[in-house]
Amino acid sequence: QWCGALLMLDLDNFKEINDTLGHDMGDRLLQAVAERLRACVPDDDTLARHGGDEFVVVLKDLGATPAEAAARAEEAAQKMLQAMRAPFVIDGGEPRHSTLSVGIAIFQGQHESADELLKRSDMAMYEAKAAGRDALRFFDPQMQAQMAERVALEADMRAGLDSGQFELFYQPKMVRGQITGAEALLRWRHPVKGYVSPAEFIPLAEKCGLILRLGQWVLRTACERLAHWQEHPVLGQLTVAVNVSPRQFYEAGFVPQVLEALAGAGADARRLRLELTEGLLLQDVEDTIAKMVQLRGYGVGFSLDDFGTGYSSLAYLKRLPIQEIKIDRSFVHEAPTNADDGVLVEGILSVARHFGLRVVAEGVETQAQADFLRQRAPGIVYQGYLFGRPEPHADWLA
Numbered sequence: 161q162w163c164g165a166l167l168m169l170d171l172d173n174f175k176e177i178n179d180t181l182g183h184d185m186g187d188r189l190l191q192a193v194a195e196r197l198r199a200c201v202p203d204d205d206t207l208a209r210h211g212g213d214e215f216v217v218v219l220k221d222l223g224a225t226p227a228e229a230a231a232r233a234e235e236a237a238q239k240m241l242q243a244m245r246a247p248f249v250i251d252g253g254e255p256r257h258s259t260l261s262v263g264i265a266i267f268q269g270q271h272e273s274a275d276e277l278l279k280r281s282d283m284a285m286y287e288a289k290a291a292g293r294d295a296l297r298f299f300d301p302q303m304q305a306q307m308a309e310r311v312a313l314e315a316d317m318r319a320g321l322d323s324g325q326f327e328l329f330y331q332p333k334m335v336r337g338q339i340t341g342a343e344a345l346l347r348w349r350h351p352v353k354g355y356v357s358p359a360e361f362i363p364l365a366e367k368c369g370l371i372l373r374l375g376q377w378v379l380r381t382a383c384e385r386l387a388h389w390q391e392h393p394v395l396g397q398l399t400v401a402v403n404v405s406p407r408q409f410y411e412a413g414f415v416p417q418v419l420e421a422l423a424g425a426g427a428d429a430r431r432l433r434l435e436l437t438e439g440l441l442l443q444d445v446e447d448t449i450a451k452m453v454q455l456r457g458y459g460v461g462f463s464l465d466d467f468g469t470g471y472s473s474l475a476y477l478k479r480l481p482i483q484e485i486k487i488d489r490s491f492v493h494e495a496p497t498n499a500d501d502g503v504l505v506e507g508i509l510s511v512a513r514h515f516g517l518r519v520v521a522e523g524v525e526t527q528a529q530a531d532f533l534r535q536r537a538p539g540i541v542y543q544g545y546l547f548g549r550p551e552p553h554a555d556w557l558a
C-alpha cells in the first residue's frame with residue numbers, strides 16, 4: 161500500500177498583516193501565498209485553503225514505506241518553506257515577509273480517517289510554531305528524530321570537511337598476483353562516532369549538495385597521492401580509481417575540475433580512473449558521452465561500477481568510452497554456489513571479452529570465488545578482502 165502525507169501549513173504572521181494593513185491586503189497576500197504553494201505541489205496532488213491563513217496539502221504517491229514517504233514529504237515541505245522566503249510585494253507596496261509553519265502526518269492506505277490525519281498534522285504544525293516558526297515538524301516522533309539526526313549529520317559533515325576529518329583509504333586491485341592499482345575509498349573520521357562508512361553519508365551529501373565540495377576534495381587528494389607515487393619505481397606504475405557521484409559528474413564544471421586536480425598536483429592523467437555507476441550513465445547519455453570523450457582525450461580512464469545491479473542496458477557498452485567494468489560483489493559472492501549468479505558472471509565475462517573490456521571482480525572474499533573467476537577469465541582483476549582491505553594511506557604504502 162502506497163504511503164502519502166498530509167501537510168498542514170499555517171502562515172506565521174498573518175494576523176499582524178491583516179490587522180495593520182487591512183483585510184484587503186490580507187486577502188491579496190493569501191492569494192500570493194497560494195500561487196507560490198501551487199508551484200510546489202504536483203498537478204495531481206491536492207492543495208486547499210483550509211480556512212483563515214491555513215492551507216492543507218495532500219501528497220499521494222510518496223513511496224512504499226512510511227520512511228520513504230517521510231523523506232519525500234520533507235523535501236516537498238522544504239521547497240514550500242523556501243518558496244516563502246522571497247518577499248511579497250503587493251500593489252507595489254512595501255515588501256512583506258511571510259513564513260510558514262508546517263506539520264506533517266504520514267499515512268499508508270486508509271487506516272486513519274481524514275479527521276485523525278488533520279488532527280495529527282495540526283499538532284505537528286503547533287510544534288513547528290513552538291520551535292520558532294518557519295519550520296516543519298512530523299507528527300511521528302520517530303520521523304522527527306530521524307529528520308533531526310539528518311540535519312545534525314549534515315552540519316557535522318560540513319564542519320568535518322572544514323577541519324580535515326575526511327580521509328582516503330586505498331584498496332588494492334590485483335592481477336595474477338600483482339598489484340595494478342588502487343581504489344580510493346572515502347572515510348570520515350568522526351570525532352565521536354569513529355570511522356563512518358561512505359554508504360551512510362554519501363547519499364546525504366548528494367542530497368544537500370555537499371557532494372560537490374567533497375568530491376572535489378577526493379579528486380584533489382587522490383591526484384596528489386598519484387603525483388607523489390610517480391617518483392617511486394613500483395608505485396609509479398599504479399592507477400588510482402576515484403568514485404564519482406552523479407550529481408558531481410553532471411555539474412557543469414566537472415571536466416575542468418578533474419583537469420585542474422590533475423594539473424594542480426602534477427599527476428599523470430593516464431593513471432587516473434573514474435568509477436561511474438550505470439544509473440549515472442543513463443541519466444543524460446549525450447552529455448555523459450561528451451564529458452567522457454573529453455576526459456578520455458587527456459588519458460583519463462573509466463570504469464563501470466557495480467555492473468549488473470542497475471537497469472543494465474547493454475547497448476551503451478558499445479557507445480561509451482569505458483575501459484573496464486566491475487562485477488558487483490553480490491554476483492561474485494554467490495557465483496561459486498548459486499548457478500544463476502554463476503551464469504550471470506559468465507555472461508558478463510563474455511560480453512566484456514567481446515568488447516575488449518577489462519573486468520574487475522569486486523568483493524572477492526574466498527579462495528573459491530577467486531578460483532571460479534580465474535578458471536573463466538585468467539586475466540581478471542581481483543579486488544576484495546581476500547587480497548587486501550581498504551587501508552589508510554600510510555599502511556597502504558607499507
Ligand code: C2E
Pocket residue numbers: 331344345346357358359362375378402403404405435465466489522523524525543544545546550
Ligand atoms: P563501491 O564503489 O562499490 O566500493 C566498494 C566497497 O566494497 C567499499 O565499501 C569496500 O570497502 C567494499 N569492499 C571491498 N572489498 C570487499 C569484500 O571483499 N567484501 C565486502 N563485503 N566488501 C568489500 P566502502 O568503502 O564502504 O564504500 C561504499 C561505497 O561508497 C562505494 O562502493 C562507493 O559507491 C561509495 N564511495 C566510496 N568512496 C567514495 C567517494 O570518494 N566518492 C563517492 N561519490 N562515493 C564513494
Ligand code: CA
Pocket residue numbers: 343403435465
Ligand atoms: Ca567503486
Ligand code: CA
Pocket residue numbers: 465466486488522
Ligand atoms: Ca562497486
